[in-house]
Amino acid sequence: EPEVTQTPSHQVTQMGQEVILRCVPISNHLYFYWYRQILGQKVEFLVSFYNNEISEKSEIFDDQFSVERPDGSNFTLKIRSTKLEDSAMYFCASSSELLGNTIYFGEGSWLTVV
Amino acid sequence: SQQGEEDPQALSIQEGENATMNCSYKTSINNLQWYRQNSGRGLVHLILIRSNEREKHSGRLRVTLDTSKKSSSLLITASRAADTASYFCATDAGTYKYIFGTGTRLKVLA
Numbered sequence: 001e002p003e004v005t006q007t008p009s010h011q012v013t014q015m016g017q018e019v020i021l022r023c024v025p026i027s028n029h030l031y032f033y034w035y036r037q038i039l040g041q042k043v044e045f046l047v048s049f050y051n052n053e054i055s056e057k058s059e060i061f062d063d064q065f066s067v068e069r070p071d072g073s074n075f076t077l078k079i080r081s082t083k084l085e086d087s088a089m090y091f092c093a094s095s096s097e098l099l100g101n102t103i104y105f106g107e108g109s110w111l112t113v114v
Numbered sequence: 115s116q117q118g119e120e121d122p123q124a125l126s127i128q129e130g131e132n133a134t135m136n137c138s139y140k141t142s143i144n145n146l147q148w149y150r151q152n153s154g155r156g157l158v159h160l161i162l163i164r165s166n167e168r169e170k171h172s173g174r175l176r177v178t179l180d181t182s183k184k185s186s187s188l189l190i191t192a193s194r195a196a197d198t199a200s201y202f203c204a205t206d207a208g209t210y211k212y213i214f215g216t217g218t219r220l221k222v223l224a
Contacts, residue, residue: 033211042217043157043202048210055210091157102147103204103212107156 002026004106006092012112013082021077021109023092032075033093033103034067036060043091049075082113119215120203126221133190135218137203140184147204147212148177148188157202160188195224 005024013019025032034046048055049067064080075094079086089108095101120137127133137146148160161177163170163186170177176189190197200219204212 031210035214043204043214045211045213050210058211089154093157102159102162104159105149105157110154 002104004092004094004104006090006106006109008109009107010110010112012114015084015113016081019079019082019086019111021079021090021092021111023075023077023106024073025075025092025094026096026104027073029094029096029104031055031095031097032067032069033095034077035091035093035105036088037091037108038088046077046090079111082111084113087111087113120201120218122218123216124219124221126223127193129193129195129222129224131193131222133193133197133220133222135188135201135220137186137188137205137215138184139186139203139205139215141205141207143181143205143207145206146179146186148175148186149202149204149214151200151202151217153199160201190220193220193222195222198222 007022032049035043037043045058047057047061047067066078068076089110091105091108093103093105095103143165145164147162149157150160151157161170161172163177163179165181174191179186198221200217202217203215207213
């Protein structure tokens with residue numbers, strides 16, 4: 001069964017450093033998402049992406065965050081200058097159509113900012 | 115406002131029993147999805163139910179949707195220890211996103 005893959009599975013970074021989290025969505029999917037989950041808390045929407053541009057973003061997704069689809073397969077989340085409070089599990093997801101379809105999630109990337 | 119809140123927050127049952135989790139939401143929706151998350155792992159999709167559907171089944175899972183009450187329930191029948199996980203509902207809250215609830219932590223005791 002096709003799946004969303006994410007790398008790295010775990011990254012530790014110094015506060016202030018830039019981090020890039022990578023995702024390979026399911027191949028025929030057109031809509032891409034990033035969510036995050038701070039330890040023990042709910043899953044929070046960050047951003048959705050379609051047709052090479054951001055469709056919607058939350059208030060969490062401020063100027064330190066950016067997303068990119070650099071080629072036909074990868075979808076990346078960049079955090080420019082990490083803060084301690086950015087420590088969380090970051091989930092990439094994709095769907096083949098807009099809301100009426102299932103959103104498939106990857107296993108996540110644990111980010112620890114020290 | 116909170117879009118999607120599950121109750122109970124935590125549920126502990128014996129293997130073989132049924133587990134029922136509820137999700138309430140505040141605004142109109144087109145679809146509602148249920149997900150399972152094992153500790154520290156990704157979100158596994160269970161069922162999507164559309165606003166014009168009232169009930170869906172998948173194996174031991176039964177999901178109901180009552181749009182008049184803005185609520186949904188997930189029933190797991192004949193639970194197993196492997197069902198131990200957190201369960202989340204997610205509702206569409208805009209054109210391009212789903213919003214997750216706070217989740218129910220289910221523990222099935224062998």
